[in-house]
Structure formats: C-alpha cells, structure tokens
Amino acid sequence: MKGLAKLYRMGEVEVHALRGVDLDLFAGELVVLLGPSGSGKSTLLNILGGLDTASAGEVVYREKDLTRAAERELTEYRRHHVGFVFQFYNLIPSLTAQENVAVVTDIAKRPMKPEDALSLVGLGERLTHFPAQMSGGEQQRVAIARAIAKNPDVLLCDEPTGALDSTTGIKVLEALERANRELATTTVIITHNADIAGIADRVIHLSDGRISEVSVNDVKKRPGDLHW
C-alpha cells in the first residue's frame, strides 16, 4: 500500500486517522501492528480488509487495486481472501460454534471442515454449543476458527485479546500463531499491548496515523512464554 490516507469528516471537524502509510505485507508472515489507542490501527486494518475505503493512496492486493474496487468486488474479496477476528468476537448468537464456522465455509471456495477448524483452536469438543454457553476466550477462538476455516490468504485480527484476561488471551494467541504456522496465512494482529509484539515476524509501530517504526524479531517468542 502506498501513501494511504484516511480523513474522517464530521461536520466542521476533520480527523486525519491515517496520514500517508506505506507498507508491504509478505505472504506467510505474522505482523503485529502496535500503537496507542486512536493511532489509526483499526482504520488501517479495515481498509486492508475491504471494510472501508481510503481517502487517498492505494491498496493493491495481488495486482488488484482495492481502493478503486466496487462494493461487489470488496464483498468478493472479503468472502474468499480475508479472515477477520475482532475484539468483541461478533459471533452469530443464534448459531452453534460449528454452525458459526459453517457460515463461512458454506460460501468459501476451498474451506476446511468446520470441525477441523474448531479442533485447530482446541474446541473440537464444543461443536454444538451456542455462543451464550461459552466463555469470552472460547468465543474468540470460535471466531478464529471461523476466520481460518476458509483458508484465507490474509488473517486480520483487531485487538483479539482486548476483551480477555492474559491467560485466556494467550490461548487465543496460541491459536492464531498455530494457524499462521500450519496454514502459512499472512496474519496481521493489532494490539496496543507491546508484550504481544514478541510473537511477530515484524512489528509495525503506528502513531498519529503514521508508521513511526518497523522492527524485525530475529527470534520469535511462543505465545506460551508471554505474560502481561
């Protein structure tokens, strides 16, 4: 992506959420996007995921310019290439764990079986439970299973541990790390928690809508070794 900028206009007030971001993501790498609250992380991720469009600059995904894509093409992109994990899980309350995953596998091109995806995040035994019957961490892992079940090219996670305590958060990160390792999915994890950065190949620091620093971890930590 090049020169990416995002301007929110609310009546008189203008908010520059992104002010010219240049960034390349490589296949299979695990990137942590680090920055204080309000620095533009979510905005960047949403644009990357085709949920939002940039005010200026361009996002190119495999020769395709997402900034100029129509609504239908963006839907197509999300449908087949991107997996999302959000802070508040956003599961469908009326569907069981397995069915929540099936929601995605039903429409994907080369999905895994929902059971396999759930096993991958350690929830092989909870297939028939509804979200209301699961803890936050379990729900988040269902969300991860849902995100990876379509075998996405990119996995985008916006504060996946934000609503969780550290022990549960680590379980979630383990699930993400395992998916990245075993499926070689390009993974972007957003956090404002610097401790989490250890598990990344690359850490991108964002502040005030600009990339302030990019660091490469020579030795990746295992999520199990983290604590915060």
Added chain:
Amino acid sequence: MLDRKLLRDLWKMKGQALAIVLVIVSGVATYVMLIGTMDSLNMTRDRFYRDHRFADVFAQLKRAPDSVKAQIAEIPGIGTAETRVAADVKLDIKGFPEPVTARIVSLPDVGQPLLNTPYIRKGRMLEPYRSDEVLVSEAFAEAHRLSPGDTFGAVINGRWKTLVIVGTALSPEFVLQSRPGAISPDYKRYAILWMGRDGLGTAYNMKGAFNDVILTLSRGARAEDVILRLDSLLDRYGGLGAYARKEQISHRFLSEEFKQLQRSADIFPAIFIAVSAFLLNVVVSRTVGIQRDQIAILKAFGYSNLGVGVHYTKMVLVIVVAGIAGGLAAGTRLGEALGGVYMAFYRFPYLVFELRPGVALTAAGITTAAALAGTFFSVHRAATLPPAEAMRPEPPALYRRSIVERLGIGRLLAQPTRMILRNIGKRPARSLLMIAGVALSCAIMIAATFSKDAVDFMVDVQFTRSQKEDLTVTFTDPTSKKAVYELMGLRGVTHAEVFRSVPARLRFGHRSYRTSIQGIEPGGSLNTPLDSSLRPISLPEDGIVLNDYLGAILGIRPGDMLTVEVLEGNRPVRQVPVVGLVKQYIGLQGYMDIHALNRLMKEGGAISGAYLSVDPRYRAEVYKTLVEMPRVAGAVVRKEEIRNFYDTQAEALLFFTFIATILGGTIAFGVVYNSARIALSERSRELASLRVLGYTRAEISYIFLGELGLITIASIPLGMLMGREIASYIARAISSELFRVPMVIGGATYSLAAAVVVVSACFSGLIVRHRLDHLDLVAVLKARE
C-alpha cells in the same frame, strides 16, 4: 432536559413512530367516521322527521267518508291526524320503455299538509285544485333528468293523463324509496308523486272520502292502544290494519341500515386500537431494552422511578396524541365522504354532519387507555429497573434448535435458514404476536369486503336460481284466473305462471308480523322458492311454509297453528297449520300452494298476478301494452331489478373496499415495518458481522427479510381464518328482517386481502432493505453488544 432526549429519541425512531401513528390514525378515523356518520344520519333523520312532522301511526283502508276523520280525532292518545288519498299508478316516461310504477299521495288543497310534509327542493308547491300538477320525488326526477315544467304520462285509475311537474320533493315518509317487496330502492322504476287532494280524489271516486290515515301520538300515548282503537273504527271501512312507525317501510329500512353501521362501528375500531396498543408495546419495550444503560445513569443521578416512568409514558403519549389528532381530522373527512355516499341512497334534504365532542373524547380516551395499558409493563419495567442491574447488558437470549431442525430436516438447511428459524423460535411470543398483528390486517380486509360476495351470492340465489321469470305482472285487484289468458295472448309472451299474494298479519300467541303470503303454482318453473341448501321448497297441499327467521320472530314451530289475519278484501281471519320452516336469505314470507291459499281465502281461482317469460324481441311491445292494460297495476323486470340493486349498492361497496384496503394495508405495514425495524436494531450487529465475513447484501437480506417473509406468509392463512370468523360474526350481527347475510367469501376477497398484506410487507421490506444495504460495517465492530 429529559424532554429534549424524548424528542431526539422519537426523531431517531421516526419511521416506527410514524407507522404506529398511522395505525392509530386508522383506528380513530374509522371510529370517528362510523360513529360520526351514524350520529349525523341519526341527527339528520331526527331533524327531518321533526321538521317535516313524520307520522307515528299509518293506516290504509278501502274508503271512508270524511266524516270519519272527526271520530279518528277523538281516539285518545292521538296528537294530529290527517286523512289522505293514496294509490299506486303506472307511469309512462318518454324514452324509457321499462315499466314504471309510482305511489301517489294527496296533499290538501286548502291549508298546509299537517303531517309528512314534503320538502320542496326545486320548483314550487302545488297550486290548489289543479288536477294536472304534481310534485315528483327528487330521486326519481334526478334519475330521469326531469325538472319542473316537464310533463309525463300516468295511468290513474285506468285513465291515461298528462301530468306537469311543478316541483321536486323529499319526504320523511320516503327517505328510502323502495317499491314494497323490493330489496333496494329503485329510483328509475319507482316514483313518489304528490297531487292535490281534490284532483286525486276525483280520479279515484274519493271525493269527500279518504283511503289513507296518518297520525301522530300525543305525549305518553302508546301506539298499540291507538292502533287497536283505530283498527276497530276503520274495520267497517275496509281498514287494512294500522301499523306503527317501526313497520313503516322507509323507516324500517333505515333502522336496519343504521343497525349495520352500528355493528361495524363496534368491531373495526376495536381491532385497530388493539393493534396500536400491541405495536406500542413492542416498540416501547425494545426502546427500554436499548436504553437500559441510560436509565441506569438517570437513576444513578437521582431520578426517581416515577420520573423515569413519566418520561417513557410521555413518549407513548406523544405518539398517541399525534395519532388521535390525525385520526380525528381524517375521520371527520371520511365521515363526510361516507355521509355523502349514504345521501345518494337515503333521500334527506340535508346532512347534518358534526362531530360531537363526546365522540372525539371517547375515541381519544379509549385509544390512550389502550396504548397505556399496552405499554404499562415495559414502562413499569423501565421505571423499576435497579440501576446496578440496568448497567449490565440484557442477559443474552438462549437459542435452541428449532422444531423443524429437531424433526431431522435440519441437515438440508443452510446456516441462513437456520438463523431464520431460530430467530423466530427465540421469541415465540413476539413472533406469534407479530403473526397475529399481520393476520388481523388480513382479517380486517376480509371482514370489511366480504359483504360483496355475500350480496352476490344472495342475489344469485334469489334472482337467478330461484326466480327465472322475465317479468312479474301484478293486477290492481285479485282477479279471475282467466286474466292470465289475456297476458298469454300478448305477442312475445311464451310462458306464464300465476300467483296469489295476500297481505296478512301473521299471529302466534302474542307475537305478530305483517307480511304477505305467496301462493304459487306447485311444480311451476318460473318462481321456485329455495331453501338455504338451494333445494326447491316442496309446498304441501295444505298448510303454510314459513321462513325460519319469521318462524323465530313468531316463536312458532312446525305443527303449530298460525293465525292469519288477511289485510285485504273483507279481511278474514283464519287458522293454518305450519308444516315447515325453511332457511332463506331474503325477505320474510309465508309460502302456500296457490290452491290452498285460494281455499283459505274462500275464493275461486283468484290470482294477484303472473310470472311471464318474454321473447326478448317483443319486450318493448309487451311493456307498452302492459301500461295500457287497465287491470295491470305494474310490472317488474327481473334483470333490471338486479341491475338496479347493484347500481344502488355499488358506490357504498366501493367506498368500503377502498377504506378497508387502505386500513388493512396500514396495519400490515405498521406491524411489519415496526417488527422489521426492531429486529434490525437487535440484529444489525450480527448482519454486519456477516457482511464482514463476505456475505453479500442479497444474502443478508435473505436472512433478515426471510424471517419477515415467513411471518407474513404464516399470518395469511391465520388472517383468512380470523377474517372468516369476524365476517361470520358480522353476518350474524347485520342479519335482519330484510335479509340474512350468508357466510360466503369469494376467492377474490381472500386474494385481495392476501395481496394487500404481501404488498404492504414488501413495502416495509424494501424500506428496511435500504437500511440493510447501508449498514455501517466498521461501527458495529467497535461496540460491544
């Protein structure tokens, strides 16, 4: 400050509030329209009756000298009495070939008429002693475009005469101008004429005599007592039995119609008000659900339960007040329109339409009470929610596998379909209420429009299957059977069957009813009375068959002896065994074999008239000859009678169908739209999540609108059942002596109702779809549930 929040909240849910307002408007408007019309018709009628001195008691007789009038006036209990000459005549209207008959009534040459005084609309009053001048009933004049100055021919007592119209008039006696025995007024073929007493008396050999008495009762007098004395006085002069106002034909028709209007006013607004209360309930409880945290904060800051309760009550009241205001305005308009429709039917000189404050207050009171009752629990819950609990989000709903899935069909369903089923199953009560609401809209349409089917059926039975004659000819007096040969001799008459019709008061115990007994040829083909299963009534050789409604009025059963007081000739009183009761839709009559009736009357083969089949090519010729035949009192063309019936009803039916469609549509829209908006507010997060996961707009629309669609579809059969029930209640409620409404609902009525529901649902679906397409994907991801 809270009031500002109130206004913003209302503004945010303006669509929903508007939908509820519309339903309330519909309810209040129907109520005001129906009650207002009722009131104004009643007021109009009362004022017209009072100003034009409508009589209380009526009597016809053969002939009495004027001196008898003094004796009548001496009967205690009589206020004013007037004697008149009245007769039935045939008219000959240029350019109108069909038979036309008229009731001609005398007006005094000297002084003003004392009772039943005509209201002169156009032209002037009769000049004294002018035997060629007449006043013509306004409806008839309009139907034929006749104005003062025009002339027409009349056969008066067998003599052809040219009459000059000097004015058009209306009378309390003929608000509904229908030929005796007809089921609806016929302005083209039946006229009312007024002529000077001297002129009419001369024509009928009634100089210094009269054959018609009308009178008012003095205060506190009982009609029965006066009638008893009047009957015994007129007995000598061939009195045909006096009767009170409630048996007077125009008044009776009016009362029956008013009764029907009253029944509608009882039913329809109630449905609307129930639906509004339900909608308010749903919306307010949802609003309270969404605003839990706000309530908590208000309370944490020290607002009392009462304060919070008042706040939400105000929200309900704003909606209700808007609805009531709109309803009153719309209802007044509609009432005036409906009044106009009725005015074409009822001949009043004016319509007094005013909305009594009482009606408006009642409408407002009932609606407000229902709305508050409907929202009481939600408001109460909001007001008493402990702040700490309110801070927490509402407990998550528990989903279960739906019944459909548990039956094992689940495998076949994709996730979206499962979501639809489970969402419906999650709040079964609300889904059911919603189904009930939409069903009600369907039902209301059916109930409001089925009368057309019922009328079609009634007319089909009566005028197509039962009666097959082209023409019914009535003689001026009972005649020898030979008279029919004269008719059969006319060119074009292919077949004739005779009948005897005897006016009579039927009595059993202390109950009695004035009607007529039809004597028909057994085995005849032109007029075969049918029972309700459409089988021809088999007439026994002896005895009388009554229709069941008449049987019920008299409290008589087969095997009982019926007393028949004949109101004709020398008025014999006879006993006849009732041999059967048959169910019939129109009229209240007794049927006998014509020979049995002749025996009962102790007369040889006398007949009152004949049913004719006429070759269409010679129809006009036959009509013309009939006018000229002195013995013929008049003729009725069956096809024209049917057509006229529809002409007179058409406008009213159209009006009701139109109103019902709008109202049914409003309810369906109100319910579906509100439910959709609430569901959307509950589920936008879930739907946006699906969009994020790559579902297309069409796919999430399916999930969301599928639920609405399913509910709409489920509600239609239920609505049809409910419509049937309400219709059958209405049918029973408006059945009267004139006709019993059969419970017949046509496919088109069902289809129209279903179509209106579906269209309204689609319409709300489209509006919501628009919102679905513009879901803010990013926003929903930021917020917690």
